[in-house]
Structure formats: C-alpha cells, structure tokens
Amino acid sequence: MIGGHGGNIYRLAQRLNCRPSEISDMSANVNPLGPMPALIDHLKASISAIAALPEVDAGGIVGAFSRFYGIDPRQVMAGNGTTELIYRIPRALGAKMALVVGPTYADYQDACTMNQVICDHLICREEDDFAPDMRAIRRVAAAADLVFLCNPNNPTGALAARPDIETLCRSLPGTVFVIDESYLPFAPKPADDTMIGSDLPNVMVLNSMSKAFRIPGLRIGFVKAPEPLMQALVPLALPWSVNSLAQTAVQWLMEHPEQVEPFLSSTRNSIEKEKGRIEECIHQKTDARCFPSATTFVLIRLPDGLNAETVWRHMADNRILIRDCTNFTGLSDRFIRISLKSEAENRRAADLLVQLCRDHADPGNRHAR
Numbered sequence: 001m002i003g004g005h006g007g008n009i010y011r012l013a014q015r016l017n018c019r020p021s022e023i024s025d026m027s028a029n030v031n032p033l034g035p036m037p038a039l040i041d042h043l044k045a046s047i048s049a050i051a052a053l054p055e056v057d058a059g060g061i062v063g064a065f066s067r068f069y070g071i072d073p074r075q076v077m078a079g080n081g082t083t084e085l086i087y088r089i090p091r092a093l094g095a096k097m098a099l100v101v102g103p104t105y106a107d108y109q110d111a112c113t114m115n116q117v118i119c120d121h122l123i124c125r126e127e128d129d130f131a132p133d134m135r136a137i138r139r140v141a142a143a144a145d146l147v148f149l150c151n152p153n154n155p156t157g158a159l160a161a162r163p164d165i166e167t168l169c170r171s172l173p174g175t176v177f178v179i180d181e182s183y184l185p186f187a188p189k190p191a192d193d194t195m196i197g198s199d200l201p202n203v204m205v206l207n208s209m210s211k212a213f214r215i216p217g218l219r220i221g222f223v224k225a226p227e228p229l230m231q232a233l234v235p236l237a238l239p240w241s242v243n244s245l246a247q248t249a250v251q252w253l254m255e256h257p258e259q260v261e262p263f264l265s266s267t268r269n270s271i272e273k274e275k276g277r278i279e280e281c282i283h284q285k286t287d288a289r290c291f292p293s294a295t296t297f298v299l300i301r302l303p304d305g306l307n308a309e310t311v312w313r314h315m316a317d318n319r320i321l322i323r324d325c326t327n328f329t330g331l332s333d334r335f336i337r338i339s340l341k342s343e344a345e346n347r348r349a350a351d352l353l354v355q356l357c358r359d360h361a362d363p364g365n366r367h368a369r
Ligand SMILES: Cc1ncc(COP(=O)(O)O)c(C=O)c1O
Pocket: 080, 081, 082, 083, 084, 105, 150, 154, 180, 182, 207, 208, 209, 210, 211, 216, 219, 220, 221
C-alpha cells in the first residue's frame, strides 16, 4: 500500500521549506556509501536506452543474475522492486492463510489483505532481542500455507542463521516460506546466510537491488523460486515491469564483480564501525536501548516517557528524517529506527538523540541552556 513507509523526504521538505536534498534521510534503509560512482557513470552513458522498450520479461538480467548466483534461470523472475513480487506471491499461490513473522515490514500483510488472504502475525519477543523463535514459528506456521520471514528483519535487524531456517522449512513441507533477503548484503557474512542456493521445494527468496546498491529509484528486485512455484508466478507477470535503465544497471552490476564485491565489503566494514559508535554513544549516555542489528539500521527503544513522535519531530526540525515505528504491528510509540548514513550525519543524529533524552530526563536542563 502507498501509506506507512519511511523515506518521505518530499513532504518534510515542503514542511520545512527546504529542498529534499537538504534533508538527511535516516528513515530509508539504503547503502550509505552508494550508489557506486562507476554505476552512475555507466547509467549516464546509457541514457539513450530509454528511447526503446526494455526487454519485455527482463530475460537478459534474469540470465545475468542467475549466472552471478550460480542458479537455474528458470527459477528466477525480475520485478519492479521486490514490492511487485511481494504483492504477486499471495495471489499467485492461491494462499488462504498467511503468517507474518514480526514485528516486520508491513507490505507482507498488505499484500495478503489486498489478495483476500487471511494474515496472522507471530511477534518475536523483545526479551529475545526480537530473534525469531523457530519452534514457535513452526507451531503457528503449521496452520498457514504461506509464511513471510524477513532476514535480516526490518525494523529489528535480527538475523536468523541459515541452518535454522532450513530446519524450519524442511519441517513444514506443505507451507511455502518467502525469505526476504533485501538487507542481507549488509550482514557480516551474507554468503553463509543466504537461502538463494537452497533447493528446498517450498522456499522462495526475495533479493532487492534497492538497498545494497542504493538505487531504490530504479525499482529492481528478484525472486528465486523452485520451478513449480515459479510456474504459478509467471501468468501474473506484467510486461516491461523492469525499465530500460534498471535493466542496464543490473547488467553492469552482475558483470562487474571485481568492483561490486569490494564495494559491498567496504560497505559492511563501514556499517560495523558506525553502528558500533552510535550504539556505544547511545548506550553510555542515555537509557535508550539499541537492539543488536545485523544490518544497516538500528531499532531503538526510547527511555520511559519519551515517545517516538517527540523524537521524530525534534529530528525533523533539525532536517533529519528518522522512522517512527509506532505503526509496526508488534511495536509501539516507544520505538524508532535509524538508518546509518555518513559518519558526520550519524554523529549529529546520535548527539541530538542524547540531548533530547537528557532534556527529557531532567527538564530543568532544557531551560538552563
Ligand atoms: C524488508 C523489505 N522488503 C522489501 C522492500 C521493498 O524494496 P524494493 O521494492 O525497493 O525492492 C522493502 C522496502 O523498504 C523492505 O524494507
């Protein structure tokens, strides 16, 4: 659905009477080091591609993606972002009852609702740092024909290990599991944790180009699914849903591993460093709590009495857009999510949050300054 997402810098810019580019967008979970300059150069040089229709089924990039991951191209489909695929899956599978492992990205539920699929949530426990409890999922998922599991999860950052996911999926062969790996490239060892090479017959894997390469405006995502499940998706595919420049970008990315791998590796190093700094600062100076995250954003529980809207407004007044997590099923107005950006932006956001927490803990402080 259109509402409920982060990243609306346009509305905030209107409110603050500034340009969207003057806002530090810490609500959108995209690679702080991206996009790759070499990719931008390539896209500029390829701009004339927009004068022709793109390949109707994006077959060229399906091939390039399959070669990159060493998988059968018959098991791969491209979409206008993983969003298009998320909304297609419940309908294509004729699902009746879905389970969403939360708190998580709202579009899984929206996709089910839009396709008249009953949708239940299993909310992971805050006491467990929102780590998915595979036994609990197994119990509840037995009644579902479709399960959405985001790994690492948005907004908690929790990462489930591949063997645990495999055991879960094997234990319920009659249930289709959709594993959304949109944020996995940011995790320390994505190659160990990805399910993309899995040959389990009931597993679909979503892979987004938007986040890792910071090209959300191009709209490209993939699904890898065993052939029988893929055959259910194909009749609902839309012609030309991946535009010419998006196809050009994927071709370039898949054909330049010698540039892409170092880029992703320095992204991971930078994220680890920045995450460590911001978490330490918040932990040492406030009563807010950062949940352990395997990816490029951090979920924060605010200290008692301070709510997400207050923090959101304070940050917004300082031209920083963060994610108020109030509308995530399973969270509340006590949670915010901050997506990492440059060192300077992260430092500024952490300082503002620390100051707000201090002012809040000691209102006299606010007037003394
Ligand atoms: C978990 C998750 N999956 C999928 C998407 C959709 O991404 P895209 O359609 O750009 O691939 C998002 C967007 O924020 C997301 O957070």
